[in-house]
Amino acid sequence: MTAPLEVVGRSVERSDAVGHVTGRTRFAADRAFPGMLHLKMVRSPLHHARVRGIDLSEAERVPGFVRALTAADVPHNRYTILSLIGVEPEEEFVLAEDRVRFKGEAIVAIVAETEEAAMEAVAKVRLDLDELPAVFDVEEALKPGAPIVTHWGNNTFMYEGHPCRRVRLGDVEAAFARADHIVEGVYNSSPIEHAPLETTGCIAVPEGGRFTVYTNTQALYFSLDNTSIILQVPGNRLHFIGGTVGGGFGGKVDVIVEPIATLAAMKTGRPVRFVYSRSEEMQVSSTRSAWRIYLKDGVTADGRIIARKVTSYADSGAYSRQTPYALTKHAANAAGPYAIPNVSIDAYCVYTNRQPTSAMRGFGVTMASFALEVQMDRIAETVGLDPWSIRFLNAYRNGDMKPHRKLADDATLIETMQAAAALVGHELTAEQQAMTSAPRAGGDPGGR
Amino acid sequence: MAKLRGTGMAAVNYPTGMNLGGDPSQALVHATTSGSFVVTLSATDLGQGLRTVIGQIAAETLGVAYDQVVVDTADTDTGPHDMGTFASRATHRVGNAVIAAAVEARKALLDVAAEEFEASVDEIELDGHGNLMVRGVPARSMPVAEVASMAQFKYGRTIAGRGSFMKPRSEVDPETGAMDPDSTEAHACTVAEVEVDTETGEVTVLSIRSAYEVGRQVNPALVQGQITGGAWMGMSHALYETTAPYYPAPDHSPRDFSEYLMPGPLELPEIDCVVLEMPSSNGPYGVKGIGEMTANSPIPAIVNAIYHATGVRIDSLPVTPEKILRGLDARRP
Structure with a gap:
């Protein structure tokens, strides 16, 4: 690859640019098929409740009503997206069985000739629910006596026998004992929405003994494989077509609409369209988790961070979806791009009665970066350094051991900070200007 | 105030990427007799420009112009398996798979051209604008479309390549968190x-x-x-x-x-x-x-x-x- 590059490195025009800016791009839900039915969901109005009964009699009399689907209609009524990579246990229901764990949880799918008929029938389904106590705060959820959201007796996802994803390097407590300063901070974030312009949706079409599903998923095979598991049909009976996504940001890695729309197409023999409304996108689809992150750092008088202890809680909501995986990614990044020889991380995936959370841009790292980089300024102020100097002093280099025991081999934090300083006209010291990410003489500094 | x-x-x-479940992507590349190279995938473009950058990577590796590459993607009946577009993975994973497929397709193209020109494969080069030639002999030049047609009608061969890239699964040590994620x-x-x-x-x-x-x-x-x-x-x-x-x-x-x-x-x-x-x-x-x-x-x-x-x-x-x-x-x- 030593020859000069011809095409890589050129700003050729994005293939979908003209279609998008002229409004001509066709999105998944823009298609129409003869005889297409519309699916709308009956959802829990309560945050936590026992389901006593479902009365469909009035809904069935709405003109245009075609059929209803309940839990008993779903061949394998479990939605556990990470089961594809061996993550257990199965926990979420495609349609609720005896309990609902968040406001908005799907209970009954209504299929009708028009969207209006589907909405009218949804409004006429009578639910008999017994409200249960609910919990909304990650640390409240871990206290004895808290309402239990899961079916296994506590409110944490279990990582190979541990209630949290752990990282351990060196001896944090010994380093705290010899540190000149202890700097502590608690950082919180509220949940946020992916806010795509195009809401989540699909159309499932029966075709020659197979089902073609037009979808705006970010991951066609995640959607196909999960649908195959839930419907208990071989994957080769399913044909998924995607390709244009009107905003993903991680929200369309969930595969929540395809299985039930395909089941409805199977049961009715007709094309079925299931597209989230804007309020479903905001109130029902996954959000980014709320986070609470406790940081405790041991720092020397000259500003070197010799120990960092991180205790993080991500609010997974009522079901875990992709969030257990986010905590693992968090754990691999929660010490930041700094060379810290003693690190202890406990990252908890906590269940509450909130709308479930899942993947979102920056998966497990965005809120860690917020906490860490505000904390770095706190440390700088404590030891009397400026924000640039504290980061240059502690920046990781190639050959350093990261807390998860991977050697850094592509670190360029120093060079990136030098470029930013030049961009904004911040004057660096001669020493900072001369620094590089090249391996330290003598390799990883170890315990320091 | x-x-x-x-x-x-x-x-x-x-x-870049997250491979705790293993992280593979596949790509196929073939030449049409009309002079295009088609890259077939099942990865999804979220609007960030995946199709565009994959086309650029394919064109670069094949040695043809960007507008000679067609990226056909996001259909599970035609496209080989891909994990999906997330974790900042797509350009890295799919790009590597496309390079592997394009290298194989390029070799098949050069083999046919070498036979037609009665030259050795390492004497053949692509000019980046859709032509193959014997190095240093501009007179012995032929458009890619013509070589692709010859492969079909004269030599009975395919001009195609398969590529895959996988970052293998890394298990996390539950005690220390040691991992390669x-x-x-x-x-x-x-x-x-x-x-x-x-x-x-x-x-x-x-x-x-x-x-x-x-x-x-x-x-x-x-x-x-x-x-x-x-x-x-x-x-x-x-x-x-x-x-x-x-x-x-x-x-x-x-x-x-x-x-x-x-x-x-x-x-x-x-x-x-x-x-x-x-x-x-x-x-x-x-x-x-x-x-x-x-x-x-x-x-x-x-x-x-x-x-x-x-x-x-x-x-x-x-x-x-x-x-x-x-x-x-x-x-x-």
């Missing part, structure tokens, strides 16, 4: 400038200026697009958005964009960036992923700038005017 200005910074890294790390350093109105608690972001190190830019305009969009999204997370305005209470959650606040065009600050290229050892042409990370460093940079302006350290997001006013009140003697 006053409008106070401040500057804050943040520096971050961000991993990603392929490389990209870097960013952001400086934000804000103005805080101490009467209303409102924050105006004046500028977000960043340096990014992304390995290699396949398409600089698309990298710039990610940086600009991410700066806006980070600013929005820092100051505006939440689905639980009274968190942790779940009440009054928004139902639409009139209730879910985000900054509009009038709130957009000056956004500027420089991009460093320090190629990774394992990405296609040295690529690192930039898809997710661009919203990250703007958040703490803005929060640190608010502290610099006002002396109020906010440690919960979003930073609402109420939090700033309460912070200012607490500082009054």
